[in-house]
Amino acid sequence: MIWHFIAVGCGGFIGALLRYEVSTKLNRDRLPYGTLLVNSIGSFFIGCIIGSNLSLGWTLFLATGVAGALTTYSTLMKEIWMYWAEGRKFQAIGYTLFTFTVGIGLAYLGFSL
Amino acid sequence: MRKRLYIGVAGAFGASTRLLVGQLLIVSGSFPVATFLVNMVGTFVLCYIVERARLGGSLSPLMVTVITTGFLGAFTTFSAVSVETVELLSDGFFGLAGTYVASSLAGGLAMATLGFSLARRCSS
Numbered sequence: 001m002i003w004h005f006i007a008v009g010c011g012g013f014i015g016a017l018l019r020y021e022v023s024t025k026l027n028r029d030r031l032p033y034g035t036l037l038v039n040s041i042g043s044f045f046i047g048c049i050i051g052s053n054l055s056l057g058w059t060l061f062l063a064t065g066v067a068g069a070l071t072t073y074s075t076l077m078k079e080i081w082m083y084w085a086e087g088r089k090f091q092a093i094g095y096t097l098f099t100f101t102v103g104i105g106l107a108y109l110g111f112s113l
Numbered sequence: 114m115r116k117r118l119y120i121g122v123a124g125a126f127g128a129s130t131r132l133l134v135g136q137l138l139i140v141s142g143s144f145p146v147a148t149f150l151v152n153m154v155g156t157f158v159l160c161y162i163v164e165r166a167r168l169g170g171s172l173s174p175l176m177v178t179v180i181t182t183g184f185l186g187a188f189t190t191f192s193a194v195s196v197e198t199v200e201l202l203s204d205g206f207f208g209l210a211g212t213y214v215a216s217s218l219a220g221g222l223a224m225a226t227l228g229f230s231l232a233r234r235c236s237s
Contacts, residue, residue, distance in 0.1 A: 008132045009125035016124020016187040017117060023182070043195035050196050060132070063196075069128045069187035073152040073221065074159035076191055081160065081225035099191075100214065107195035111203070 004060050011065015015042075019070050031091065032079050035072065036099060042071035043103040047110025116175060123183025131188050143206055145197040148190065149217060155189035156221045160228025168236040 019038045026034035046067035049059060076099060083092035135147040159181050162170075166177045194217055201210035 005129045005132060009129045012128025012187045013121040013125040016127065016183050017121045019124075019186060020117065020120050020182050039191040042192040046192040046196045047199060050200070063192075064132055064135075065128050067192040068131060068190040069124045071191035071193075072186040073189035073191045073194065073217075074155040074185045075181070075189075077156040077221040077225045078160050078163060081222060081229065085229075096218070100218070103191060103195040104198050104214075107192070107199045108202075111196065111199050 007061040008065040012069040015069030044106035044110045047107035051111035120183040124187035127184040127187030157224040159185045164232035
């Protein structure tokens with residue numbers, strides 16, 4: 001049981017750090033490309049893992065840990081909300097549609113591979 | 114360098130806490146309640162902290178980054194929403210998949226609104 005938390009924790013360390021590096025380098029005022037990239041890659045990656053029936057330990061480490069922490073929902077919502085609040089409604093709607101369509105599409109692709 | 118270490122450790126705790134919520138919530142049914150719940154709570158807290166910090170709260174910039182990018186970023190997850198939606202679709206639960214995405218989106222934006230407005234009320 002404690003090993004499950006250690007596996008997820010190790011994965012979470014890696015995922016969060018990767019997201020920080022990508023976000024600080026790629027997020028722009030025009031669009032948070034960094035957040036979009038980590039959420040898209042993470043969705044593809046988690047699809048591959050869930051679709052390939054790995055052992056529980058590896059699934060916890062890679063899916064719940066790495067992919068779970070690499071992607072983020074709270075920052076995504078904050079970014080959408082701020083675009084809307086600033087009156088940039090086109091960005092808010094476009095970013096939302098793009099993130100969800102690409103994310104679910106890539107998760108499906110990874111899952112089916 | 115130290116900043117990266119803090120963010121990584123906070124991320125480890127965030128992801129583990131998400132696992133804990135999943136294990137404590139024993140819910141029957143196909144709706145991914147655990148992911149939904151962590152995403153709602155995480156979005157609310159993140160928006161509250163970001164807005165409090167912007168309005169001159171007492172947290173240092175490093176602390177804000179560690180909590181928001183590290184802990185809350187890893188606590189909440191988008192990839193699980195994607196893959197759970199795909200699983201619901203592949204099991205034939207089309208209505209539930211749509212409900213899941215719609216409620217995650219509407220709920221997340223409502224939580225963001227709540228977090229931002231509460232922070233403003235507390236700061237004034």
